Amino acid sequence: MSSRISAVSAAVFTLFLAQATLAKAPEQAQAVPVKSTKAGARSRAARGQSPKPTSPAKEHAVAAAEAQGGDVAAPERSALTTSGSTDKTAAERVGDAGAHAHPTAGRMQVQGTLGDGSDSLGVGIGVRAGYTLSDKVYVGGVARASYYWNPVASATWVRPGIEAGYDFSAGPVVIRPYAGAGFAFVRATVSVPGLYDASASTTVGAFLGGAQVFGYIPKTPVFLGGDVHAVVFTSSWGESHKVPLDFSVLAGTHFL
Numbered sequence: 001m002s003s004r005i006s007a008v009s010a011a012v013f014t015l016f017l018a019q020a021t022l023a024k025a026p027e028q029a030q031a032v033p034v035k036s037t038k039a040g041a042r043s044r045a046a047r048g049q050s051p052k053p054t055s056p057a058k059e060h061a062v063a064a065a066e067a068q069g070g071d072v073a074a075p076e077r078s079a080l081t082t083s084g085s086t087d088k089t090a091a092e093r094v095g096d097a098g099a100h101a102h103p104t105a106g107r108m109q110v111q112g113t114l115g116d117g118s119d120s121l122g123v124g125i126g127v128r129a130g131y132t133l134s135d136k137v138y139v140g141g142v143a144r145a146s147y148y149w150n151p152v153a154s155a156t157w158v159r160p161g162i163e164a165g166y167d168f169s170a171g172p173v174v175i176r177p178y179a180g181a182g183f184a185f186v187r188a189t190v191s192v193p194g195l196y197d198a199s200a201s202t203t204v205g206a207f208l209g210g211a212q213v214f215g216y217i218p219k220t221p222v223f224l225g226g227d228v229h230a231v232v233f234t235s236s237w238g239e240s241h242k243v244p245l246d247f248s249v250l251a252g253t254h255f256l
Contacts, residue, residue, distance in 0.1 A: 103174055103216055103223075104132040104167050107254040113144070113227060115248025120155050121231070122148030126248065130163065138165040138176060144246075155188040159206055159231075172216040174223070179209045184233060205234035214250060221253045 113126035123146060130140015141162050148155040161182020168175040187201035214225025227248040 102132075102136060102167070102169050103172060104138070104169070104254060105136055106134050107132055107256050109140075109252055109254045111250050111252035113248040113250045115227070115246055117146060117148075117231075117244050117246040119242045119244035120148045121157060121244045121246055122146045122155065124157065124246075128163075128250075128252075132167050136167045136169075138167055138178065139163070142180065142182075152192055153188065153190045155186055158185040159183070161206065161208065163208075165212075172218070174212075174214055174225075176212040176214075178211065178229075179207075181205070181207050184231075202235075207232045207234075210246075212250065214252070221255075222251070223253070224249075224251050226250065 108131050109129070111126075111128040113128065114124075115126070116123050124144055125146075126142060126144035128140060128142040130138055132138045139162075141160070143160045144157070145159075146157045148157070159182060161180045163178050163180035165176045165178025182205075183203055184206040185201070185203050187199065189199040191197045208229045208231045210227065210229025212225060212227045214223045216223045227250050228245065230243050230245050232243055
């Protein structure tokens with residue numbers, strides 16, 4: 001009888017010991033990250049580096065890497081790489097949106113014009129090409145040719161020049177005041193049958209100032225509008241000292 005009691009007692013003791021061992025195992029596993037993290041902090045201190053503040057989740061990831069013999073800095077590098085990639089992508093999106101927030105900023109433009117001028121400038125056509133900087137300042141070149149005729153006189157004008165302006169915008173509409181300078185090549189002919197017939201040509205300097213207003217056709221790079229400018233010549237030619245005005249309609253497009 002006593003032997004049976006001893007056997008039962010031994011079995012009960014063995015079962016109790018096994019349960020106690022299993023209960024202590026999770027506590028030891030949880031203690032590893034703290035110990036490993038503290039070891040990492042002591043290692044950084046030995047190298048002369050200040051300890052880095054970490055979150056419990058990051059401590060656990062670092063401890064797991066140490067326990068497995070892996071690279072402790074890998075989780076941190078992975079987080080930095082992911083964060084940097086996301087930030088760069090966001091910056092690129094902001095830059096793209098800023099580049100296209102203004103209709104003409106950062107873009108090359110080409111225009112064609114058709115108009116009529118006062119004081120013997122006559123009907124003419126023109127071509128303009130230029131670029132609007134990111135700060136909305138426009139710079140470009142222009143060339144116009146026109147022809148004037150009446151029963152006794154005619155004049156042919158060619159006016160190349162350079163221009164600079166500033167682009168104000170309101171949605172798809174652009175308002176561009178501008179000024180420019182160049183030359184005017186003119187050849188005039190006066191003919192009175194049986195009485196007088198003569199022609200002459202000259203080159204004079206020309207300054208101009210005016211404004212354009214144009215708007216974009218929705219969902220296209222094409223714009224339509226109008227242009228008006230005054231011309232001041234450095235030398236009079238017939239009635240050219242009156243500061244003629246030139247009125248034009250325009251059509252154009254942008255690139256980039």
